[in-house]
Amino acid sequence: MTHFRPFALALTACLLASLPALADEAKPKPSLTPKEILAASKPAEWRTPDPDNLLVMTLANGHRVLIELAPDFSPLHAANIRTLAHEHYFDGLAVIRVQDNFVTQWGDPNDDNADRSKMKSLGTAKKTLPPEFTRPLDPKLAFTRLPDGDVYAPQVGFSEGFPVARDPANHEEWITHCYGTVGVARDVPPTSGNGNSLYAIIGQAPRGLDRNLAVAGRVIEGMEYLSGLPRGTGPLGFHEKPQQRTAIVSVALAEDLPAAQRPAVEVLRTDSPSFAALIEAKRNRVDAFYTRPAGKIDLCSISVPTRAKAGK
Amino acid sequence: MTHFRPFALALTACLLASLPALADEAKPKPSLTPKEILAASKPAEWRTPDPDNLLVMTLANGHRVLIELAPDFSPLHAANIRTLAHEHYFDGLAVIRVQDNFVTQWGDPNDDNADRSKMKSLGTAKKTLPPEFTRPLDPKLAFTRLPDGDVYAPQVGFSEGFPVARDPANHEEWITHCYGTVGVARDVPPTSGNGNSLYAIIGQAPRGLDRNLAVAGRVIEGMEYLSGLPRGTGPLGFHEKPQQRTAIVSVALAEDLPAAQRPAVEVLRTDSPSFAALIEAKRNRVDAFYTRPAGKIDLCSISVPTRAKAGK
Numbered sequence: 069m070t071h072f073r074p075f076a077l078a079l080t081a082c083l084l085a086s087l088p089a090l091a092d093e094a095k096p097k098p099s100l101t102p103k104e105i106l107a108a109s110k111p112a113e114w115r116t117p118d119p120d121n122l123l124v125m126t127l128a129n130g131h132r133v134l135i136e137l138a139p140d141f142s143p144l145h146a147a148n149i150r151t152l153a154h155e156h157y158f159d160g161l162a163v164i165r166v167q168d169n170f171v172t173q174w175g176d177p178n179d180d181n182a183d184r185s186k187m188k189s190l191g192t193a194k195k196t197l198p199p200e201f202t203r204p205l206d207p208k209l210a211f212t213r214l215p216d217g218d219v220y221a222p223q224v225g226f227s228e229g230f231p232v233a234r235d236p237a238n239h240e241e242w243i244t245h246c247y248g249t250v251g252v253a254r255d256v257p258p259t260s261g262n263g264n265s266l267y268a269i270i271g272q273a274p275r276g277l278d279r280n281l282a283v284a285g286r287v288i289e290g291m292e293y294l295s296g297l298p299r300g301t302g303p304l305g306f307h308e309k310p311q312q313r314t315a316i317v318s319v320a321l322a323e324d325l326p327a328a329q330r331p332a333v334e335v336l337r338t339d340s341p342s343f344a345a346l347i348e349a350k351r352n353r354v355d356a357f358y359t360r361p362a363g364k365i366d367l368c369s370i371s372v373p374t375r376a377k378a379g380k
Numbered sequence: 381m382t383h384f385r386p387f388a389l390a391l392t393a394c395l396l397a398s399l400p401a402l403a404d405e406a407k408p409k410p411s412l413t414p415k416e417i418l419a420a421s422k423p424a425e426w427r428t429p430d431p432d433n434l435l436v437m438t439l440a441n442g443h444r445v446l447i448e449l450a451p452d453f454s455p456l457h458a459a460n461i462r463t464l465a466h467e468h469y470f471d472g473l474a475v476i477r478v479q480d481n482f483v484t485q486w487g488d489p490n491d492d493n494a495d496r497s498k499m500k501s502l503g504t505a506k507k508t509l510p511p512e513f514t515r516p517l518d519p520k521l522a523f524t525r526l527p528d529g530d531v532y533a534p535q536v537g538f539s540e541g542f543p544v545a546r547d548p549a550n551h552e553e554w555i556t557h558c559y560g561t562v563g564v565a566r567d568v569p570p571t572s573g574n575g576n577s578l579y580a581i582i583g584q585a586p587r588g589l590d591r592n593l594a595v596a597g598r599v600i601e602g603m604e605y606l607s608g609l610p611r612g613t614g615p616l617g618f619h620e621k622p623q624q625r626t627a628i629v630s631v632a633l634a635e636d637l638p639a640a641q642r643p644a645v646e647v648l649r650t651d652s653p654s655f656a657a658l659i660e661a662k663r664n665r666v667d668a669f670y671t672r673p674a675g676k677i678d679l680c681s682i683s684v685p686t687r688a689k690a691g692k
Contacts, residue, residue, distance in 0.1 A: 216531055292480040
C-alpha cells in the first residue's frame with residue numbers, strides 16, 4: 069500500500085524511446101506532466117551532440133556511458149581529452165575510485181601508486197594545462213537563467229546543456245558541480261590536471277569544487293552505471309584491490325567511430341520552451357501525489373533529458 | 381599525476397575509529413581541517429543514539445545500515461516502525477527499488493503487485509497514519525541555524541542531528557530530504573503511509589518531497605550499502621526480477637537487542653562547537669587544494685559525523 073510513485077519524477081529517468089509524431093499545434097502548458105511535456109516537444113527543441121564533443125565509454129560489464137564535452141568552457145581540456153581518446157589512452161584503464169556521496173573517478177590504476185613510473189604514456193597529449201576553472205563571462209553565450217536563487221552564486225541557469233553559474237561582478241562563469249558533471253582530477257598544483265583522470269559527481273552537488281577544478285563536461289547517458297557501483301573501501305573511496313575496479317574497455321570520441329557506430333542520441337535544448345516547461349513542472353508539480361508544491365527549484369536538481377533518436 | 385584528493389573531503393567518510401585522548405585545552409580553530417577538528421572534539425560533544433530510536437538493518441550481503449528515528453518530528457510513524465521492527469516485519473523482505481539520483485526503497489516485494497493480498501501482515505502495526513509531513517514550529521526545540529540561505533525554505537539548520545527547515549510565517553518545521561534522509565513511502569492518499577516501506581535519498585536532495593512525505597529519520601551509518609546498489613531497471617527504478625533485489629535479513633530496534641549486540645556508535649551533536657567548526661571548514665576550506673573557498677554551504681551538503689564508541 070505504499071508505492072511511493074510520484075509519477076512526475078520519471079523526469080529523472082528520461083532516456084526516452086522514440087516518440088509519437090508531433091502535432092505542430094502541440095504547446096506545453098503549465099498543467100502538463102513532464103512525460104506529457106516531452107511527448108509534446110518539437111523536433112527542433114532537440115539537438116544532436118557534436119560527435120567531436122561526445123565520448124563513448126564502454127565498461128567491461130558492457131554498459132555504455134556517454135559524456136558530452138564542454139569546449140566553450142574548457143577548450144584546452146576538451147582538446148587534450150580528444151587526443152587521449154583518439155590515441156586510445158583510456159582503453160584498458162579502470163574506474164579506480166568510488167567515494168560515496170561524492171565521485172566516481174576513472175583513469176590509470178597506477179596513478180594511485182607512490183611509483184608513477186608505471187603509468188601509461190600520455191602519448192601526444194599535454195601533461196599540464198592551464199586551469200580553466202572559470203571562463204570570462206560572455207554575454208553572447210546563451211544563458212537561460214533560473215529565477216529561483218542559489219546558495220553559492222549570484223546567478224545560475226543553463227548554457228548549451230550545462231548547469232552554469234555566473235558572477236557578473238567578477239566577469240566570470242563556470243559549469244557547476246551537479247550530479248553527472250564530469251571534472252578533471254588533479255593534484256594540488258592547479259595546472260596538474262590534464263584529463264587523463266576524470267570524475268563524475270554521484271551525490272549531493274559538491275559545489276565547493278566549483279571554480280577549483282576544470283569541468284570537462286557532463287554525463288548525458290549511463291550515469292547509473294557510474295553511480296551504482298560498490299563504493300571503494302580505501303581512503304577517499306579509492307579501490308584497494310585490482311579486482312574491485314571496473315575495467316574500461318574503451319573510451320572513444322564519437323567522431324573517430326564509423327558513422328553507423330556513433331550513438332544515436334539527442335539532448336533537449338536547455339533554451340527551449342519544453343525545457344522551461346519541464347522545470348516549471350518540477351518546481352510546481354501538478355500530479356495528485358504532491359499536496360504542497362515546492363514553488364522553487366535548485367539548479368542541480370534539474371535533469372536535462374536525453375533520448376534515442378527517432379527511428380534508432 | 382591526478383590524484384584529486386582534497387583531504388578535507390574525508391569529512392564525507394567520517395566514521396572514525398577510536399580517537400586519542402583529548403586535551404581539555406583543545407579548541408577547534410577556523411584553520412583546522414575537518415580531521416583535526418574531529419580529533420580535537422570533546423567527549424561531551426558526542427551523543428549515543430537512544431536505542432529506542434535506532435534501527436539496525438542487516439542485509440543479505442552482511443552489510444549493516446543504522447537508521448536513527450526522529451520521534452520529535454514524526455512520533456506516530458516512529459511508534460509504528462518500532463512496532464514493525466519489534467514484530468520482525470522487515471525480516472525476509474528486500475530492497476525493492478533503486479532509482480538513480482533519487483531513492484533506494486525497501487519493503488515487501490509484493491507491494492509492487494496488482495494483487496496485494498500476498499503482502500506480509502502488518503501484525504499489530506497501524507495500516508494508516510496521520511501524515512506528519514511537518515510539525516508545529518517549537519521554539520524550544522534546539523535549532524542551529526545556517527546563515528547561508530536556502531533555495532526552498534526561509535530558514536534551514538539542524539535539530540537533534542537532523543537537517544531541518546523552518547517556516548516561521550506558517551509556524552511549521554520539517555526534516556528536509558537530504559542525502560541519507562529516510563522517508564515513509566506512500567500511495568497517493570496522504571494517510572496511506574505506515575512505515576512498512578521506507579526509502580533513503582541516494583542522490584541530489586529532492587527537496588520537492590519536503591512537506592509531502594513523512595520523514596522517519598536518517599541513515600547514520602552504512603549509507604554506502606544503500607546508495608551503491610545496481611539501479612533497478614523497471615519503471616521508477618523498481619526491480620523487475622526477484623534475484624535483482626537485495627534481501628533484508630532483519631531490521632531490529634536496538635532496544636530489542638541484548639545490550640552487547642547494540643551498535644556502539646556515537647553521533648556528533650549538531651549544536652556542538654565542533655560541528656559548527658566542521659561546517660565552517662567545509663564552507664571555507666583551508667587545505668592547499670582549494671584556491672577559491674566557496675564562502676557558502678548548502679544544508680544538504682553537510683554530513684553529520686558518526687564514529688565507533690571509544691574502546692569498541
